[in-house]
Amino acid sequence: SQQGEEDPQALSIQEGENATMNCSYKTSINNLQWYRQNSGRGLVHLILIRSNEREKHSGRLRVTLDTSKKSSSLLITASRAADTASYFCATVQVTSGSRLTFGEGTQLTVNP
């Protein structure tokens, strides 16, 4: 089965609200990364959090990592219509070198 599983699969919110997406994984990791994919486009890296880190911020993004629960969350604050996209978590497992294993993604829709 996949390393990363995300929930919810789809999330629809109003502009200005916060959006929280969760990711769970199964095996020990070196790091966990979040990517965004706009419709019909490639993936764009958002944030990387190492296994020894618990929280990381980048602009309106906040990522947490709980290695004891094997889970991560991505929070987007004060969302904008332009944040509408699919968001993927991807893990680099301890045993897999630089291989990224992706979750199924969360489709976020921010309504203006």
Add this chain to the structure above:
Amino acid sequence: DTAVSQTPKYLVTQMGNDKSIKCEQNLGHDTMYWYKQDSKKFLKIMFSYNNKELIINETVPNRFSPKSPDKAHLNLHINSLELGDSAVYFCAGASGLGAQETQYFGPGTRLLVL
């Protein structure tokens, strides 16, 4: 300037044909990847090259053959195309083999096999 570029962007072809997708990166990265994204948006790694050497080869039919003529290019050749090969194929680059590396993705090649 585009960091990772792919051609073509769209590819429509008949079953049984042979086709190639090209990928070029101008970031000076050592490592390049091919991913396949299916209709449910699930992304799966296919191949990885580091300095022209194959380092990851997932369980992919041998109809798929990657070729890396130099560090900046990783092309994907597909023989005897099948309906199930329809997907979006993404090329990506990373600056090294290390576990902390961010990957930079190309815009994707949308392959439709009829």
